[in-house]
Amino acid sequence: MLNGSTFIRRELMIRIVRAFDSGTLESELDRIPIKLRPKNEPSSRCCVYHDRAILKYRLMALLGVSVEEETDEAKPLSAYYAEKAWSHPGETSTPKTPLSVCGPACSGCPDARVVSTQNCRGCFARPCVYNCPKKAIEVVDGHSVIDQKLCIKCGKCITACPYNAIVKTTVPCEEACPVGAIKKNEFGVAAIDFDKCIFCGKCFNACPFAAVMERSQLIDVLAAMKRGEKLVAMVAPAAEKQFPGKIEQLLAACAKAGFSDVMEVALGAEKTTAHETAEFIERMEKNPKTFMTTSCCPAWVNLVWKHLPDLVDHVSLTPSPMVYAREIVKAKDPDAKTVFIGPCVAKRSEARRKDVDYVLSFEELGAILAGRKIDVIACEPWPVPRPANPTARNYSRSCGVTDAVLTEATSKIPGFKLDAKQINGIDRKTCTMVKLHASGKIPVNFLEVMACPGGCQNGPCSLVK
């Protein structure tokens, strides 16, 4: 769903593309914050100066620069841009940490607490007092008061009160993070511990102040196109229904926008299916008691590597559809550069490991199309040599991989049985579920895990959820 944060991010992206194309970006960059927040006009925060400071950081993130690595606060955006745009051609720069927290934007949300509000009428029945298992609530001067030292935040009082007088406050980023990687630091401002972070992007979506930002490769892609490099757009299967029109029209729009060639990543997914099925059958033959888990969701793979070391051997060694797509591109033209286009933050970390040159989100692709005035519905469908098969196109949905593997396996071995389970979205609860599967307490032989509930089309950077 669109909100103020998404709006401003997308607006800035489109402005950047337009200014880049008219050759004025370097001179305009430092003016954008002022243009968007002129003095004497309303501000979103305390004043236009605070707004402008944050807009500068947003633009920095769009230039791929991390706020955490800022050393010189006086360095203008144009200087960052100059470094980018004129950097050594051919140098790719998928950032090591695809996210960055903008301290000045973070509101330092107060720690999660259960509190009584003005709605309390100090009623006679006092269900809050009676239902609190810790006797943490007292009524003082006709108003319920919760002793924070005793409260365990179970929420029983919240449901008990007929006036909705008791509420739970949250720190949205901390609440969203499945691995406890984002926390307020000694200055009361959120910071990500990148050793723990799995780049699921949940905090990026959750923060109401848009303090968590993605480090974009938008400028890198635009600059590479301008240098005349051959960039191939590899469009993720999750693109289905993200833009108006058909997937073939979206491919055509990419070609029109300046990509030298376009392809569906679903063609790579076909290869993943074939290899993953063979791998699974082999593993089961070796040890029928073991289980295998999927490897195409990079946030899940990051979760295993960083937090679930016992599971590492169970992760399928089959490369993801993106990696196979890259192989297809490189086989056709070894000089071509690859650009993965999808809804995912974590894919940026996988791209870095797997030599995919650039990653763009659907938003960033949209900004390029909008900046270049390309409407998907006005494009003639791209003449794909052949459409990817339906199970491959379905990879981005929860159960998609399971279905693909099952279909493939039964075509080879009639009557093949898969004892499959799906973890549809990673959060703290499902992390516990995964451990139960791993320990054999809940038996399974094929475990599909997707970090985003429903699958990639609900990814952190998707346009329509």
Add this chain to the structure above:
Amino acid sequence: MDKVKVEICCGTACYLLGAANMMNIEDQLPAEWRGKVEVEAKTCLELCEKENLGGAPYVRINGSEIMAQATPEKLLTRIGELVEGVA
């Protein structure tokens, strides 16, 4: 009575800046308005050029009236006024 003509800009700028949420506006119409409203998805209405980007998404109503920063709620309210002949 003529149908109320609603043209939703599905140019990429408007789409990104909110039109995506209005694509299914026809399904959101109350039953009694159906058949009285004609919805069409349009390519860029040429209103999003440079400075007016902040006004996206745009919707054109009855051929001339422009709604800037359109939302499903705003649009439904306006359609209602026109269908019921209030304005």
